[in-house]
Amino acid sequence: MARKQKTVYTCKICGGSSSKWVGQCPDCGEWNCLEEAIIAEAPSNYQGRSVNYSGVEAEVCLLDAVEAVEQVRTSTGINELDRVLGGGLVGGSVILIGGDPGIGKSTLLLQALATLSLSSPTQPLYVTGEESPQQVSLRAQRLGLDVHKIKVLTETQVEKIITNAQQQKPSVMVVDSIQTIHTEISQSAQGSVSQIRESAAQLVRYAKQTNVSIFLVGHVTKEGSLAGPRVLEHMVDTVLYFEGDSGNRYRVIRAIKNRFGAVNEIGVFAMTEKGLEEVSNPSAIFLSRDEVEVPGSIIMVSHEGTRPLLIEVQALADNSHSPNPRRVALGLDPTRLNVLLAVLHRHGGVATYDMDVFINVVGGVRISETGVDLALLIATFSSLRNSVISRDVVIFGEVGLAGEIRQVPHGIERLREAAKHGFKKAIVPKGNAPTEAIPNLEIVPVVKLVDALNSISTSVVSEKEED
Structure with missing residues (x-):
């Protein structure tokens, strides 16, 4: 039987929805920001939001009975990136990194995966929705990276991505980019508010329940802000943003949100033929x-x-x-x-x-x-x-x-x-x-x-x- 469909209007600023189009969003008050989206009811065998990837049921407990354990951090091998992250990569964290096209987002993450793969007991997973495996391999060769332990997956459906991740069991995963990912429970176009919100929600849930660290690459709008609903920034643990012009040799990464470190921390890099290199003395x-x-x-x-x-x-x-x-x-x-x-x-x-x-x-x-x-x-x-x-x-x-x-x-x-x-x-x-x-x-x-x-x-x- 065909799944029933219904039309809703979603705010591209806050992610709120309305059953009919109105000039002003009823949730955030912005004007002319509602977009039409078609949502299909999930099939009867699809668990949706109730999917439990860890197999452990949540229990209610007293807060003072929870043991406060210091977060174990894993170094990415790039000191400036570790600084921006608050000292290293935390298991189960979701990091959203955005910036202008060509500024070095994919280059930096591929460099980080290459160094992590040398010390990690599991092989990192690079999920690309924009490039072919050949393009990713060519970039790695151009940068001179040792990527024999990195696995690559070309897929845009979030359910298949999570299924493959459950089989491969990586400790670190990169999704490039979140705007290209879609879910089968929504019939709206890729990159729409509902698709980005639901796809990110499933990836965040998977990361928290399996202790897998996930990097999400995000596009930016012509105004310079991250594309998609603002709720996307609220869902993730850390938001990193490349500042400056892609034509400039130097790159500055700023943490505008970080649940595991200082906000407004910056990392400074120089773009070279071998990728992004750290700048040890930024003041100079x-x-x-x-x-x-x-x-x-x-x-x-x-x-x-x-x-x-x-x-x-x-x-x-x-x-x-x-x-x-x-x-x-x-x-x-x-x-x-x-x-x-x-x-x-x-x-x-x-x-x-x-x-x-x-x-x-x-x-x-x-x-x-x-x-x-x-x-x-x-x-x-x-x-x-x-x-x-x-x-x-x-x-x-x-x-x-x-x-x-x-x-x-x-x-x-x-x-x-x-x-x-x-x-x-x-x-x-x-x-x-x-x-x-x-x-x-x-x-x-x-x-x-x-x-x-x-x-x-x-x-x-x-x-x-x-x-």
């Missing part, structure tokens, strides 16, 4: 190698995840020929840039209402913390005055709406990182001033924005004086 690549000092360039110390990073912030302010001056921020929040420029005018006496202001973070990394505020304003001030600030000066601090300089977390770690790289002077919030002196580093604590602007006068070398 984020600093300009130009020996000539230029106006509008400031070095600040950011703190990403568990480590400080030296990053160069560049600013360019120029006269605007438009009634609406442009505000462009690459690697920073454009909205916060507008707020900080207003603070610079109100409490620093520096007007930019008739100027185009462009901000860039060198290296393609994105900074989301507020510790960049002070460096951004001083870089803008340097560009406006056409003055060069010494490369021996490092700056960080949060700027409030009243013009006050606020303390930021991990101040001591930032200062030690600056001293390690040879900086001689640091302009920091008063709350971040250390109680003990740091060798070879002069600390200049500031309370107000005006104090910070005045303090850089001794570090500024005017181009006119140089001439």
Whole structure:
């Protein structure tokens, strides 16, 4: 007997469903986000959501009776990837990794499987829904990887993937990509909200019940967000995202969600002919190698995840020929840039209402913390005055709406990182001033924005004086 079908409308943002089309999603409130999907009733012999892959029934117990065991982590053999994962791979975890096409998602995972296969008692499984086994083999040969212990499967139906995984019993599995996987209980097109949600749910259930670690490769939309319903990010344990441009040699991976480690931890790689190589000193690549000092360039110390990073912030302010001056921020929040420029005018006496202001973070990394505020304003001030600030000066601090300089977390770690790289002077919030002196580093604590602007006068070398 043919299975009955029914039509539902699913939200591509939150995954919520409605029996009829409406302009606004009843769950998340977004507009024009409902897509039509056809769902067929599962056959009578299909267990669906009640499938138990472990064979062990769940039991209710008291929370204090549960033994808190430290998570056993397995190294992937790639230190930067281990750092982003929180120290290694946890059994039963599901990791979603996304990024622009060609940025290195499949390359990184194939490298990780190659190193894991050398130490794992079981053979990893690489499931590809986009490429043929020959294409995967050619990539491995190009990278010079030892893949004689890696098994490959070309399949797009999630039920068959899980059946093969139960037979092969891998400890680590890669699914490339989740947008190509479909389930037989839904008649909607591959890549639709319902297909991605149900396929991911079955893979997550399989991972949790069998202690298999699964990497899911995800596509991104033209806006740069992960394709599919937002519920996909809630279902997995870790979400990793490649930042930067695929045309740039360096690749930055950021953990935007991690149940087993620090959020916003980053790993830095360099793309070479042999694949992605780790960058042992990330601060060096984020600093300009130009020996000539230029106006509008400031070095600040950011703190990403568990480590400080030296990053160069560049600013360019120029006269605007438009009634609406442009505000462009690459690697920073454009909205916060507008707020900080207003603070610079109100409490620093520096007007930019008739100027185009462009901000860039060198290296393609994105900074989301507020510790960049002070460096951004001083870089803008340097560009406006056409003055060069010494490369021996490092700056960080949060700027409030009243013009006050606020303390930021991990101040001591930032200062030690600056001293390690040879900086001689640091302009920091008063709350971040250390109680003990740091060798070879002069600390200049500031309370107000005006104090910070005045303090850089001794570090500024005017181009006119140089001439």
